[in-house]
Amino acid sequence: MLEIHNNLTGVKAPFKPIDEKNVRMYVCGMTVYDMCHVGHARVLVVFDVVYRYLCHLYGKEHVTYVRNITDIDDKIISRANENHESIESLTARFIDEMHRDIEALGVLPPTVEPRATRHMQEIIEMIQSLVEKGVAYVADNGDVYYSVSKFPAYGQLSGKHLEDLRAGERVAVDEAKRDPLDFVLWKAAKPGEPSWGSPWGLGRPGWHIECSAMSTHCLGNHFDIHGGGLDLQFPHHENEIAQSEAATGEKFVNVWMHNGFVRVDEEKMSKSLGNFFTIREVTSRYDPEVLRYFILTSHYRSPLNYSDQHLENAKAALTTLYTALRGIEAADVKGEEEDPHVQRFHAAMQDDFNTPEALAILFDVAHAINKHRENAPDTARYHAAVLRQLAGLLGLLGRDAESFLRGGRSSGGLDDAAIEALIAQRNEARKNKDWAESDRIRDELKEKGIILEDGPEGTTWRRA
Numbered sequence: 375m376l377e378i379h380n381n382l383t384g385v386k387a388p389f390k391p392i393d394e395k396n397v398r399m400y401v402c403g404m405t406v407y408d409m410c411h412v413g414h415a416r417v418l419v420v421f422d423v424v425y426r427y428l429c430h431l432y433g434k435e436h437v438t439y440v441r442n443i444t445d446i447d448d449k450i451i452s453r454a455n456e457n458h459e460s461i462e463s464l465t466a467r468f469i470d471e472m473h474r475d476i477e478a479l480g481v482l483p484p485t486v487e488p489r490a491t492r493h494m495q496e497i498i499e500m501i502q503s504l505v506e507k508g509v510a511y512v513a514d515n516g517d518v519y520y521s522v523s524k525f526p527a528y529g530q531l532s533g534k535h536l537e538d539l540r541a542g543e544r545v546a547v548d549e550a551k552r553d554p555l556d557f558v559l560w561k562a563a564k565p566g567e568p569s570w571g572s573p574w575g576l577g578r579p580g581w582h583i584e585c586s587a588m589s590t591h592c593l594g595n596h597f598d599i600h601g602g603g604l605d606l607q608f609p610h611h612e613n614e615i616a617q618s619e620a621a622t623g624e625k626f627v628n629v630w631m632h633n634g635f636v637r638v639d640e641e642k643m644s645k646s647l648g649n650f651f652t653i654r655e656v657t658s659r660y661d662p663e664v665l666r667y668f669i670l671t672s673h674y675r676s677p678l679n680y681s682d683q684h685l686e687n688a689k690a691a692l693t694t695l696y697t698a699l700r701g702i703e704a705a706d707v708k709g710e711e712e713d714p715h716v717q718r719f720h721a722a723m724q725d726d727f728n729t730p731e732a733l734a735i736l737f738d739v740a741h742a743i744n745k746h747r748e749n750a751p752d753t754a755r756y757h758a759a760v761l762r763q764l765a766g767l768l769g770l771l772g773r774d775a776e777s778f779l780r781g782g783r784s785s786g787g788l789d790d791a792a793i794e795a796l797i798a799q800r801n802e803a804r805k806n807k808d809w810a811e812s813d814r815i816r817d818e819l820k821e822k823g824i825i826l827e828d829g830p831e832g833t834t835w836r837r838a
Contacts (some may be wrong), residue, residue, distance in 0.1 A: 376431060378599075381607065381630040382531055386726055389629065391598050397428055397437045399590040400627075401601035402610070403487070406468040407453040410475050411650040412665070412680055413636045413643045415605065418725075420633045420674045421601050421767070422481040426767055427723055429503040440592045441484040443469060445491050447581050451567055461568055475653040478662040480769045486592050490584040494570050496581045497517060497587040499558045500621050501572075509620045512574055512638075513550035516562030522555040525616040531630060532608035557613055559583045577595045582613040586621070590613075595622040602630040602804050605642070643680060651680070661778070663770065664689045670729040670768060691733075692770070693779065693836065695761070698740035700775040700834065702747065702758045708762035715739050719764045729768060736765055779836035788822055797826070797833055820834045 379386040404414060425439045432524050442451075445465040454464045476483075490497070501518055504510035515644045522528050522536065527536055539555055551558075560583075562578035563569035570578060576617075589600070595618070602611065611630065618626040636643040641671040643650045668688035672678045710714040715735055722731035724768045730746065739761040746753040765771035790797075796815055803811035816826055823838040 375425075376443060377628055377726055378631065378822060379726045380628075381632050384533075385519075389598075390627065392596065394432060394460065395436050397432050397440070398440075398593040398597035399425065399599040399601065400440045400585075400593055400597065400679065401484075402585060402606055403441040403443050404468075404472055405449060406472060407450045408468065409652040409654055410645065411652050412656060413481075413650065415475070415653050415656075415665060416633055416636050416669050416674075416678060417601075417603050418481045419479060419669045421631075421730065422479075423482075423616075423670065423674075423768055424599075424601070424631070424727060426769060427727065430726070430767055434796055438486070438488045438593060439484040442452035442585060442588050443472075443487060443489045444581065444584060445469070445489045446568065446578055447475055448482070452633070453800050454565075460591070471654075475657075475782075478657055479653070479666050480663065480772065482769075487586045488592060490579065490588065493581070493588050493591060495811060496591045497583055498560075498570075498572050499831045500590075500617070501579075503582060503621045504559065504617060507620060510559055511552070512557040516575055516577070517558050518574055519549055519551045520613070520617055520620075521553065522557070523553055525620055526651075527617050527619075528555075529612065531612050531615055534608060534612070537683050539711070557582060557609065559617070580803070582610055583617060586618040586626075587612050589626050590626075590719045591620060593622040597627060599629045599631060600627040601633075604632040604634055605644075609633050625779065626823045631674075634672070634677045636678045636680050638680050656685070659667060660685050660689060661692075661781070663773070663778070664692055666769060667733075669716065669735060674727055679777040683731035691737075695736060695765070695771060696773075696775045696778045697836075698743045699758055699761065699771065700779065701831070702743065703761050704758040707754070707756060707759050709763050713760060713761055715757075716764065719767075723767070732764070732768060734762060738772075738812055739764065781837070788819075788824065793819065793824055793835060797835060800826075801833065 376389045378389045399421070401417070404410060410418075421441070428437045428571070446461065449467060450461055454461045457464060478479075491775065497767050501510065504520060505512070505518065509788060510520050512518050529539075534711045535553065545837060558580040560574055560579060562574070564577070568578060569576040589597070600611065600614075607630075612830055620808050641649060653665070656807055663689075664685060666808050668685055669678065671684070671688060711717070715738055718838070719732055719735045722728040722735065725731075742757040743754050743761065746757065762771055796819060800812050800815040803815065819826060819835070825836050825838050827834050
């Protein structure tokens, strides 16, 4: 049985969907004002694997995955003003760029991808409900605030206490809210900013309310899993619980999942610190599947330490797996349930999505392929099928082995035809027992990043 660590309870427990025919998950997506960085890649890949595995357990037709887009907030407005372009132009451009990165990483599209600006009615209706119930109020400046003190369970997700939080806060002289912990639901319109009509006048929503309105609209008031980066646990997700449960009168989410930070030199990777690497930058130097593999080498709740060396290690590991599949057509079978590799893989995945252990098992399967390649080809073909099947649940090894091994970054300006021509020259030299010429060509190719591998069926090559 699948067990998931629930940040709401702080313990790992069996996952029991509210309805096995309608498993529902919401993940906080991107705020589209800039290129996505490796921290965003981790959120995308981690919950893509969760989605894939839930589809494996319950059937894709029974899983609804919602990942939103925030296309209106302070950062977007500020960046659009800096660029002297419209908000619509800015967000459309970065949504397109995000989708390019997502596709490159092998991330499946969610079932639904709502955008905040397209759900303004639901947002306004939820705020109106909170005002009518007396847990939100209209301030003198026209903003609408949520009254945190009216929600006794506030802090249940983060473990924070109102007294401690309030002790560290101060209300500015011109602050309109009644309590330093109250948060904005609706911001009164300011000159030059986009706005929508509402019962409180022209304005736009606060960030937190957007996710509550979109998630409950798409999935219902009470659903199974809510995910996102650890930085969203407080205050974003805490605020989501408060406003959603106050508005609906129902429990909001059963299981809360948060992936750990990506770190560079022991600091969180973030745009505010300026220590981030965009997905596009990394994938200009490494195959996107290498970045995906690297992300899965750490358990999703643990920190992920970014470095070129770790990416090189991921590249070498992925090369080993694809090399095992090279020249072997996978059998048209599925891994048997009693297969120990299959059993161990699923045991790892059902233990709170333990991808590092799952990856280790893939290497055991690759070893089995190599062991039987020559003497028991049917057995090797079966293991190749198992490797493809299990890796597919992680979004890996979905390509032709030759395509991956030969499809690295350009090598010394040589295209495939030039490489094949040099290999043909080397084969001729070997045929004539001109070992010096053979070695010279091998060394020349090696200098240009081409690795040759001589075997019983001839010479194969890959890019280093």
